[in-house]
Amino acid sequence: MKDGGKFSLKYIFIGLFALLLVILTHASKANYPFSGKFNAPLTLQQRDTVPSKVDSLPLKKDSLGNPIRDTTGKLVQQIDTLNVKISSDSLDAPVQYSASDSMVLDVPTKKITLYNKASTKYKDLDLTAYSIELDQPTQIVVATYMVDSLGEKQGKPHFVQGESNMDADSIIYNFKTQKGITKSTFTQQGEMFVYGSRIKKVNINDFFALDGRFTTCNLDTPHFAFRTKKLKLVNKKLAVSGPIHPEFEGVPVPVYIPFGFFPLSQGRKSGILPPQFVANEQFGLGLEGVGYYKVLGEKFDVMLRGDIYSYGGWRAVLTPTYKRRYRYSGRLNLSMQNTRILSRDATKEFDVNRSFNVQWSHVADAKARPGTSFQASVNAGSTQYNRFVGANPSINFQNQMYSSIAYTKNWNNKFNLSLTAGHDQNNRTRQVNVRFPDGSFTVNNFYPFQKKEFVGTPKWYEKLGIGLNSQFRNQVSFYDSAFSFTQLIDTMQWGAQHNIPITLSLPSLGPIQIAPGISYSERWYAQQFDRTWNPATNKIDTSINRGFYTARDMSFSMSLNTALFGTYDKFGKNSSIRAIRHVIRPSVSASYKPDLNGKDYYSTQVDTTGRQVRFSRYAGSLFGAFGEGEFGGLSFTLDNNLEMKVRSKKDTTSEDGIRKVRLIDGFGLTGSYNFLADSFQLSPISLYLRSTLFEKINITASASLDPYKTDRQGYRINELAWSGDGFSLGRITSGNIAVSTSFTSKQKEKKEIPPDEDLSGIGLPMTNEEQQALINNVRNNPAEYADFNIPWSVNLSYSLSFSRLLKRDYSGYETQINSSVNVSGDFNLTPKWKLGASTFYDFRGASIQQLTMFLSRELHCWQLGINITPVGLYRTFNITINPKSGLLRDLKINRSKFFYTQ
Numbered sequence: 092m093k094d095g096g097k098f099s100l101k102y103i104f105i106g107l108f109a110l111l112l113v114i115l116t117h118a119s120k121a122n123y124p125f126s127g128k129f130n131a132p133l134t135l136q137q138r139d140t141v142p143s144k145v146d147s148l149p150l151k152k153d154s155l156g157n158p159i160r161d162t163t164g165k166l167v168q169q170i171d172t173l174n175v176k177i178s179s180d181s182l183d184a185p186v187q188y189s190a191s192d193s194m195v196l197d198v199p200t201k202k203i204t205l206y207n208k209a210s211t212k213y214k215d216l217d218l219t220a221y222s223i224e225l226d227q228p229t230q231i232v233v234a235t236y237m238v239d240s241l242g243e244k245q246g247k248p249h250f251v252q253g254e255s256n257m258d259a260d261s262i263i264y265n266f267k268t269q270k271g272i273t274k275s276t277f278t279q280q281g282e283m284f285v286y287g288s289r290i291k292k293v294n295i296n297d298f299f300a301l302d303g304r305f306t307t308c309n310l311d312t313p314h315f316a317f318r319t320k321k322l323k324l325v326n327k328k329l330a331v332s333g334p335i336h337p338e339f340e341g342v343p344v345p346v347y348i349p350f351g352f353f354p355l356s357q358g359r360k361s362g363i364l365p366p367q368f369v370a371n372e373q374f375g376l377g378l379e380g381v382g383y384y385k386v387l388g389e390k391f392d393v394m395l396r397g398d399i400y401s402y403g404g405w406r407a408v409l410t411p412t413y414k415r416r417y418r419y420s421g422r423l424n425l426s427m428q429n430t431r432i433l434s435r436d437a438t439k440e441f442d443v444n445r446s447f448n449v450q451w452s453h454v455a456d457a458k459a460r461p462g463t464s465f466q467a468s469v470n471a472g473s474t475q476y477n478r479f480v481g482a483n484p485s486i487n488f489q490n491q492m493y494s495s496i497a498y499t500k501n502w503n504n505k506f507n508l509s510l511t512a513g514h515d516q517n518n519r520t521r522q523v524n525v526r527f528p529d530g531s532f533t534v535n536n537f538y539p540f541q542k543k544e545f546v547g548t549p550k551w552y553e554k555l556g557i558g559l560n561s562q563f564r565n566q567v568s569f570y571d572s573a574f575s576f577t578q579l580i581d582t583m584q585w586g587a588q589h590n591i592p593i594t595l596s597l598p599s600l601g602p603i604q605i606a607p608g609i610s611y612s613e614r615w616y617a618q619q620f621d622r623t624w625n626p627a628t629n630k631i632d633t634s635i636n637r638g639f640y641t642a643r644d645m646s647f648s649m650s651l652n653t654a655l656f657g658t659y660d661k662f663g664k665n666s667s668i669r670a671i672r673h674v675i676r677p678s679v680s681a682s683y684k685p686d687l688n689g690k691d692y693y694s695t696q697v698d699t700t701g702r703q704v705r706f707s708r709y710a711g712s713l714f715g716a717f718g719e720g721e722f723g724g725l726s727f728t729l730d731n732n733l734e735m736k737v738r739s740k741k742d743t744t745s746e747d748g749i750r751k752v753r754l755i756d757g758f759g760l761t762g763s764y765n766f767l768a769d770s771f772q773l774s775p776i777s778l779y780l781r782s783t784l785f786e787k788i789n790i791t792a793s794a795s796l797d798p799y800k801t802d803r804q805g806y807r808i809n810e811l812a813w814s815g816d817g818f819s820l821g822r823i824t825s826g827n828i829a830v831s832t833s834f835t836s837k838q839k840e841k842k843e844i845p846p847d848e849d850l851s852g853i854g855l856p857m858t859n860e861e862q863q864a865l866i867n868n869v870r871n872n873p874a875e876y877a878d879f880n881i882p883w884s885v886n887l888s889y890s891l892s893f894s895r896l897l898k899r900d901y902s903g904y905e906t907q908i909n910s911s912v913n914v915s916g917d918f919n920l921t922p923k924w925k926l927g928a929s930t931f932y933d934f935r936g937a938s939i940q941q942l943t944m945f946l947s948r949e950l951h952c953w954q955l956g957i958n959i960t961p962v963g964l965y966r967t968f969n970i971t972i973n974p975k976s977g978l979l980r981d982l983k984i985n986r987s988k989f990f991y992t993q
Contacts, residue, residue: 186266187212188225201227208246209234213266215253220262221246234262248273253295255326269295276300278324280355282307282976285324286316298324303332305353307976308952315339315952315974319351328356359386364396369987373432375401382408390415402441404431406480419465421453426472430479444479448472462501469494474518474571492516507533516571524568534559536594554596563587564713581635586713587615607649614717616640619708624696631697631901642709643687644717652678669736669749676730684722692719697901702806704901724772726763732756755782770809773798775824787832794826805895805904824895831888839880879925879949883918910934923949930962952976 188194192207202224205211209223211232220234234248248262250273257278264271271292278285284307287300299321306316315337322332332351337344354360366381382396391413398406406428414420426448434442451469470492477492495513510530516523536556541549568582569575593609619636655677660670694703707716733755739748758780765772776796783789798821800810812821893908911934917927928944942962948955953974960967973983 184214186225188223190223203227216264216266217251218248218262218264220248230266232262232264232266234264236260253326255292255295257290259290264292280324280327280330283330283353283355284309284313285330287322290324296326296328298326300324305330305332305351306952307974307979310951312341313952314950317351318343322351325355329354359392361385364394367985367987371400373402374404377401377404400431402431402433403429405429417456418459419453419455421451421467424448424450426450426476428476428479432479444475446473446476446479448476464499465497467496469496471514471516474516474521474523477518492518505535505537507531507535509533521570522568523571524566526564526566529562529564531560531562533561536592551595551597556594556596558592558594560590560592561587562589562714566713583617584713585617588714589613603651603653605649605651608647610646610648612644612717614642614709614714616642616709616712616714618712620706620711621708622695622706629699631695640709642691642717644684645687646682646684646722648680648682650678650680652676667738669738671754672734672736674732674734676728678728678730680726682722682724682726686719686721688717689719691716702901720765721767722765723767724763724765726761728759728761730757730759732758753783753786755780757781771799771807773811776821787834789831790828792826792828795824796821797824804902825893827890827892829888829890831886833884833886835884836882839882879919879922883916885916886914888913908935917945925949 188203188205188209188211190205190207190209194206195204196202197204204225205223207221209220211218211223211225211234218232218234221237222235224233226232234250236244236247239245244260248259250257250259250262250264255278257273257276259273259276261274262271263273269292273290273292274288276287276290278290283305285300286304286306287298288302290298290300292298300323301321303319303322304313304316305319306313308314308316317332317335317337319332319335322330324330330351330353332353334347334349335351336347354362362384364380364382364384366378369377369379371377377398377400379398380396381399382394384392384394386392391411393409393411396408396410398404406426409425410422412422428446428448430444430446431441434440436442449469449471451467453465453467455465457464471494472492493513493515495511497509497511499510500508508530509532510528512527512529514523514525536558538553538556540555541553563586565583565585567579567584569578589612591611593611595607597605597607599605617637617639619638619640621634621636622631623634625632653676655675657673657675658670659673662668662670688707691708692705693708694705696702697704705719707719709716732753735752735754736749737752739750760776760778762776763774765774776798777793778796779793781791797807798812799807800812801807801822812819889910889912891908891910893906895904895906897903898905912932913930914932915927915929917925919925925947926945927947928942930942931940932938933940939962942960944959944961946957953972956969956971958967958969967987969985969987971983971985973979973985
């Protein structure tokens with residue numbers, strides 16, 4: 092048996108070797124056979140060996156007509172490289188194939204059939220399936236699937252070529268013509284999923300389909316789709332169809348469109364921006380957001396959008412955007428608004444108002460010009476603009492607008508130049524302040540006695556540093572309700588300030604650091620203010636004297652600071668508290684300032700009782716006035732923080748179970764005492780506190796304590812609060828406290844995204860304006876941005892501020908208190924329903940200023956959002972149903988209704 096088995100195997104091996112020679116003989120006639128492998132690194136590959144036919148060609152000559160010889164002296168013949176015989180059925184590249192089960196060779200028909208995990212590759216084409224049949228004479232490949240014992244399809248053909256990617260039940264493809272036919276085919280084009288019962292591929296990019304279906308739902312049975320009988324698909328560009336109709340959950344909707352056009356290309360494309368229909372009791376019926384987007388190049392585009400209402404109101408917004416990679420980027424937003432709303436005044440039908448707004452943001456790349464930067468953030472316009480924007484309720488209560496344009500230049504970290512322009516305006520008082528230009532020039536501290544090369548320990552005088560900080564400002568102020576050129580000239584101001592600090596770092600005396608210093612300041616003014624009492628009107632008149640004026644100030648100081656540490660750890664063994672640590676950082680500074688500005692102060696009567704108040708001729712200027720009087724005293728600061736060590740309840744045996752808990756991040760006080768003053772030697776004491784309790788509750792507070800008593804009208808008298816019969820630390824003249832916290836449930840388990848599919852970090856950087864626009868969109872439409880992965884969340888914040896201010900008629904002081912609370916949160920009613928709300932309550936007005944609620948429904952490929960604002964400047968109701976896909980975001984059902992309440 093053993094010898095017979097060896098004899099049989101030997102002859103079988105000889106027969107297979109003869110068969111292999113026959114295959115090679117037949118393959119040599121085809122000039123370019125298939126090469127492949129299956130279940131092993133076995134590769135069968137044979138290239139053409141067609142000899143080139145060389146004619147009796149003339150000699151190769153140079154440009155002068157002389158024959159060319161090689162290095163051996165022989166004449167070089169001109170070879171015709173194009174005279175090569177090529178078989179008509181050959182391909183211009185090899186075909187590689189493989190299979191994990193078996194490969195069947197049919198020599199007479201020159202067909203190769205691959206089974207189980209079959210793969211064929213030709214140039215950029217990659218085809219996989221359960222079964223693939225390769226026909227060499229016709230260069231046609233046929234790919235099919237198999238049905239297992241459970242009736243499931245296994246190994247469905249998958250076709251990839253260039254940017255084409257599709258799955259089908261069967262694929263017939265011609266390598267040479269690159270044409271093919273597929274059945275029951277799915278392909279993805281960007282966000283769009285396309286299905287066709289039969290698809291014909293006519294070239295590498297163009298496809299024709301029969302019984303087609305479009306959808307952005309990635310389920311095998313999509314929630315919605317668009318059906319058509321015939322369509323043409325241009326890969327990654329567009330799809331065009333005949334008559335088309337939608338269907339939901341497989342149920343057709345009897346709404347037919349004559350043709351369909353679906354843009355599939357990625358990137359920016361010009362086109363019409365569809366509007367949104369709204370109903371407003373004050374504005375009338377309207378279309379919002381209608382416009383056009385135009386791409387003007389790789390670096391520039393522009394968008395024009397508008398709102399139009401049936402009562403005659405309108406708004407137009409022009410938004411150019413520009414971007415040059417690695418250099419700069421920016422956006423300009425020009426808005427013009429003509430408001431025409433129903434009037435509450437019985438004498439007229441409509442209130443008409445015209446307003447405008449300009450927004451510009453520009454950011455320069457820091458790498459473009461190292462040491463130089465330019466950026467801009469402009470938000471200016473009519474003070475009434477925000478009030479009449481009905482499409483964005485979040486800006487209706489924004490009463491402050493700011494602008495800033497800045498250019499900076501740095502020279503080797505020694506000199507710094509900054510030029511700025513800006514403005515600020517108050518929409519309630521309608522006052523506008525424009526600053527142009529402002530600038531500063533700074534010379535960083537340099538050490539004139541320091542050696543260029545350090546040798547040993549530096550001398551004390553080598554640490555003497557001198558710097559310079561110069562600033563200049565220009566400003567005009569006006570009211571937009573009564574703007575005039577004369578008013579502009581009258582309010583024009585300019586000024587400059589120079590400061591020369593001289594510092595010296597002395598060696599420390601143990602734990603005490605000593606730092607002496609000298610500071611010289613000078614200010615330039617463009618006007619002086621003289622205030623005089625007018626007995627005829629019983630008011631103060633102010634006159635302005637224009638010219639060039641200067642004032643100077645100088646101070647000498649010596650500061651000492653250190654740090655003290657204290658720990659209390661006398662707690663029981665069973666106590667979870669192990670220790671409490673207290674750190675105190677006291678700082679004391681002795682300073683002297685001569686009275687160089689007393690000549691600029693004067694006393695003026697302010698009321699009919701004859702009360703006198705001290706004023707400076709430079710009070711109200713851009714840089715303010717230096718203080719009067721001689722100062723010689725101490726300034727003190729006492730800063731503290733408090734921490735606690737707590738043993739974990741889970742681990743009570745090792746030191747690793749101890750963690751630090753911050754009780755108070757910082758608290759303390761600052762003040763000064765002037766020994767040379769004839770009255771009010773002790774300055775007001777500033778108190779502060781900041782803490783994060785339980786790493787959840789953020790608290791910040793500050794207050795100003797006046798240690799002197801006051802008369803009946805609130806004016807200070809030179810008598811300490813704790814003197815006399817009663818005891819008091821003083822009066823709190825101003826203060827504020829802010830408390831905020833947030834609570835969020837644990838997120839649900841998220842499916843990890845493979846690194847090659849994670850696109851979260853490849854977006855272009857957003858400008859400040861784009862970020863603000865996104866924030867406003869989230870605030871206005873919270874239902875569309877609901878995160879169902881967080882079951883619930885709550886955000887709370889409270890703020891309180893008060894201050895004692897001098898009345899406008901100087902008759903005394905009054906206290907102004909502002910207090911408000913913000914509450915927002917959301918929670919999942921079910922895994923697919925989320926409810927949320929946010930509100931703002933003003934205690935001073937004793938009313939809810941704004942209340943917004945939303946309800947959101949997760950519909951897989953669609954979303955339902957309901958936004959309600961029952962309280963606010965605009966009361967609104969909005970319901971929207973639209974696909975999540977950005978490609979079909981304008982295909983939505985929207986119902987909006989809002990009206991103006993003031």
